[in-house]
Amino acid sequence: MMLTALGLMSGTSLDGVDVALIETDGKQVKSFGPSGYRPYTNAERNLLRQALxxxxxxxxxxxxxxxxxxxxxxxxxxHAEAVAAFTAQNHITPEEIDIVGFHGQTVLHRPERKLTVQIGDALALAKAIHIPVMYDFRAADVAAGGQGAPFVPVYHRALTQSLEREGPTVVVNIGGVSNITYIDGTDTLIACDTGPGNALLDDYMFRVMSQPFDCDGRFAAQGRADEAWIARALELPFFALPPPKSLDRNDFAALKLGDVAPADGAATLTAFTAYAITRVAPLLPKVPKSWIVAGGGARNLTMLRMLRQRVAPATVEAADALGWSPDAIEAQAFGFLAVRGMKGLPLSYPATTGVPIPMTGGVIARP
Structure with missing residues (x-):
């Protein structure tokens, strides 16, 4: 049975709340609805930085x-404001939405301590928007010994099955942290975090240039990457670990660039993200034939160019070129996961999070 789900996602980039509507039975996506975005204010962003x-x-x-x-x-x-604005703008009533998937804001992710913390009061949200809310997607996985991330792979698989690609495909999500989903036919689903996404670069741009991010990668394009620094950074043990593996947003915050020109610093951190993504290729069963890039990093043209250079002759495409909405994919995914959770279908697997058995998850808060 197809259900209408509204997914909400506030990622590690701390930029704002993504909202997306989908119609799905938890296995296939029947249709994409509209999507929306509610940016965090500077005060909210500063508050979240303190919370981290x-x-x-x-x-x-x-x-x-x-x-x-x-x-x-x-x-x-x-999140309540994001839902209210979205439903008003699109003339949708609460009764038309079966379930809301609410990820919350991750402030700590330490699976080795069986600890993952997402803030956000689901019960208060359900009461404010008058729709049932599914939340706490990661807790069951982490409690069972899984990494608790990444959680979007089952949705990536649903999306790529409609493309009918030959050979292995990797979907790359570049948010605050980067993660990949490796899909080869209907059977093989492997996923892991690969390293930094936009977090290091965004923090650097904020600190050095007082800008929240490097728009289109234009600033990095003016600089030169420090290949020796990147090579040293890639010697960190994390990069040699086989999947599944996951990261906290601040796991690489201790890496310091030293005294470099701002554009060179941006180029180095952009290249570090791109190289870290491609470092996962030798750890996969087969060499990927195509790479599809989603998340905020899909708009960074310099990062895409660096990825293309590293994985050629494989193709690298931004998700929007396939008719996907790169900014809405994670929000759509949590709508999809909410429906899977309602139906008791697995959200994570041994090869995506390292959990011992396929795990369902999520808790429902009713208005």
């Missing part, structure tokens, strides 16, 4: 000391 700093000390996933309680209220309100 404070969350490092958390030992219990339900604790909200100090600034984290304030940040949770802000996240919940931002």
């Amino acid at each position: 700093t404070e969350a490092v000390h958390l030992s219990h996933r339900d604790a909200r000391p100090g600034i984290l309680a304030e940040a949770e209220r802000a996240v919940t309100l931002a």
